Amino acid sequence: MKQKEALLKNIYRRELNEIEKKIALIFKRMKPRSLYEPSEFIMKSGGKRLRPMLTLFSAWSAGGKFSSVMNAAIAVELIHNFTLVHDDIMDNAEKRRNRLTVHNKYGLNAAILTGDNLIPIAYDYLLKDIKNNNLEIVSNFSKAIRIVCEGQSLDEDFETRKEVSIREYKEMISKKTAALLEMSCSIGAQIVTEDKTIIRKLENYGRSLGMAFQLQDDLLDLMANETKFGKVPGGDLIEGKKTFLLLNALESARGKDLKDIKLLIKKRGIAQEEVGQFREMFIRLGVVENTKKQIKLYSKKAIKNLTGMPNEEAADFLKELALELTAREN
Amino acid sequence: MKQKEALLKNIYRRELNEIEKKIALIFKRMKPRSLYEPSEFIMKSGGKRLRPMLTLFSAWSAGGKFSSVMNAAIAVELIHNFTLVHDDIMDNAEKRRNRLTVHNKYGLNAAILTGDNLIPIAYDYLLKDIKNNNLEIVSNFSKAIRIVCEGQSLDEDFETRKEVSIREYKEMISKKTAALLEMSCSIGAQIVTEDKTIIRKLENYGRSLGMAFQLQDDLLDLMANETKFGKVPGGDLIEGKKTFLLLNALESARGKDLKDIKLLIKKRGIAQEEVGQFREMFIRLGVVENTKKQIKLYSKKAIKNLTGMPNEEAADFLKELALELTAREN
Numbered sequence: 001m002k003q004k005e006a007l008l009k010n011i012y013r014r015e016l017n018e019i020e021k022k023i024a025l026i027f028k029r030m031k032p033r034s035l036y037e038p039s040e041f042i043m044k045s046g047g048k049r050l051r052p053m054l055t056l057f058s059a060w061s062a063g064g065k066f067s068s069v070m071n072a073a074i075a076v077e078l079i080h081n082f083t084l085v086h087d088d089i090m091d092n093a094e095k096r097r098n099r100l101t102v103h104n105k106y107g108l109n110a111a112i113l114t115g116d117n118l119i120p121i122a123y124d125y126l127l128k129d130i131k132n133n134n135l136e137i138v139s140n141f142s143k144a145i146r147i148v149c150e151g152q153s154l155d156e157d158f159e160t161r162k163e164v165s166i167r168e169y170k171e172m173i174s175k176k177t178a179a180l181l182e183m184s185c186s187i188g189a190q191i192v193t194e195d196k197t198i199i200r201k202l203e204n205y206g207r208s209l210g211m212a213f214q215l216q217d218d219l220l221d222l223m224a225n226e227t228k229f230g231k232v233p234g235g236d237l238i239e240g241k242k243t244f245l246l247l248n249a250l251e252s253a254r255g256k257d258l259k260d261i262k263l264l265i266k267k268r269g270i271a272q273e274e275v276g277q278f279r280e281m282f283i284r285l286g287v288v289e290n291t292k293k294q295i296k297l298y299s300k301k302a303i304k305n306l307t308g309m310p311n312e313e314a315a316d317f318l319k320e321l322a323l324e325l326t327a328r329e330n
Numbered sequence: 331m332k333q334k335e336a337l338l339k340n341i342y343r344r345e346l347n348e349i350e351k352k353i354a355l356i357f358k359r360m361k362p363r364s365l366y367e368p369s370e371f372i373m374k375s376g377g378k379r380l381r382p383m384l385t386l387f388s389a390w391s392a393g394g395k396f397s398s399v400m401n402a403a404i405a406v407e408l409i410h411n412f413t414l415v416h417d418d419i420m421d422n423a424e425k426r427r428n429r430l431t432v433h434n435k436y437g438l439n440a441a442i443l444t445g446d447n448l449i450p451i452a453y454d455y456l457l458k459d460i461k462n463n464n465l466e467i468v469s470n471f472s473k474a475i476r477i478v479c480e481g482q483s484l485d486e487d488f489e490t491r492k493e494v495s496i497r498e499y500k501e502m503i504s505k506k507t508a509a510l511l512e513m514s515c516s517i518g519a520q521i522v523t524e525d526k527t528i529i530r531k532l533e534n535y536g537r538s539l540g541m542a543f544q545l546q547d548d549l550l551d552l553m554a555n556e557t558k559f560g561k562v563p564g565g566d567l568i569e570g571k572k573t574f575l576l577l578n579a580l581e582s583a584r585g586k587d588l589k590d591i592k593l594l595i596k597k598r599g600i601a602q603e604e605v606g607q608f609r610e611m612f613i614r615l616g617v618v619e620n621t622k623k624q625i626k627l628y629s630k631k632a633i634k635n636l637t638g639m640p641n642e643e644a645a646d647f648l649k650e651l652a653l654e655l656t657a658r659e660n
Binding site for chain 2: 031032034035082086089090108109110112113115116117119120121123124127130133134135138139141142143144145146149150152153154156157
């Protein structure tokens, strides 16, 4: 197992390097710079590049090569970054990954345009890798972008709504987060195979992984170490966001706990000093444990889809990736 | 000639009706309503529907049927409306066609998301009409969206720049306005024919028409009748926009005229009461005449491309359309 982990890390690092090299070239010499400088700024902000990696590893698992889907991988990363730029505007976020957000650095108008423009460029990259004239891939890509917008819209709705059920919350994150991971996997498969079963399995893997990933994000927001995570811990509580943890706490809390949570929702947030108290409460109520359990369930559900892949070694890596992602600390 | 005009009007009205019926159904029953109500609001705001009409008439001229490109026509209208919603945010516009702008009615976040989401939906509509698996059409569509974003970015740049040449201004409008009209025509052709010459001709027609159309818009902003145009006359001057007219005036003005124009640029606008004085100056300097001349030149250039079309009757309508558009008063 240790050996497999090390091998995965090596391959991941090698392909990440390829992705970064390609990203560094996207906007080179493109004009006007007022549009392409912010585009470079956001795209070069690093990170795990999870979505393009899923495209690469899915294609590999489906029996294809990394090189067949490298442009498609860039395409999903472009879409992801479009959502980051626009979401940051909507959330009034000042920073992302310890750097200024695009609207904060370049202004609102440049940020709107930068996000917009990443979309057609993403389609252009996707098209480069579609060799079999398969328009279904473009359709799949479009559908995911639409669903992500719908998810973001639901997330906005929830902010002002008094009550949100856990079922509704899950629907929201399945749209806002999981749909893009799902699509990252399915287009990787679609480009290299026509086997619908394989495509469907990788799609399901991506969706369940996406759910696990978002719940993990909710958990990390409360529990993570500040410097590793690059955000203020408890940021979701401070902003009064109705996360999986908060909605769970709301279900199981009684007495003073319940009163405190309701006050948080009513006041739409708490002070930074109160985060510790809420963290303690969430642990005491079993909310943290329950969230961890849910993450494991989704991770298992994701992994279950990986049987019978044309390339078993590659599928093993996707399994390893799911395990590592859901155990991550940042 | 009168008979042809009447026939064109009839066909235009009939197809406009089809377009409107289709538009009314796009967002029906789609959820969440927080996303799709503003989408309906902007898409149902009427207008000439010039871009979808160009798609229909181009396909017809290239020997195809209206019904083959009806979805593609909707696609270009969706893209046009995406640009309207986001441009209105960037311009701080309160109203459009005598109604509230989307961000004014639904808020900034809803407006950003509404615009975003129109893009993937537009691709979906386009894909419905691509029967020959021709990915070049998707690529053409993407390219136009990117160029429109670049044009809008240039337009933003010009606002804060002291000097803009007429050549630069033309480049900007060729991207911001003409690129979309060009693409509306070329995809109409691409869907129904593989004849590159025909496609190229209709593309060129659309581009030149787009230039004429934008210059006409600049002219109408100053000269049009308020109620017909639905905007305050001289709005561009009030906002200090560097339009074709202003840049031309700047070239030919001397003495007090020149001083007044430079002050307008420095102060980034004038009071509504001063519009009349500037209109008079622009007429006196021959700027209005010169703009009319340019519009005619682009219109002629557009029409020149219409020879040798598979359907000459349809091409005649495109010619008529160009003549009417460039003679329009609103």
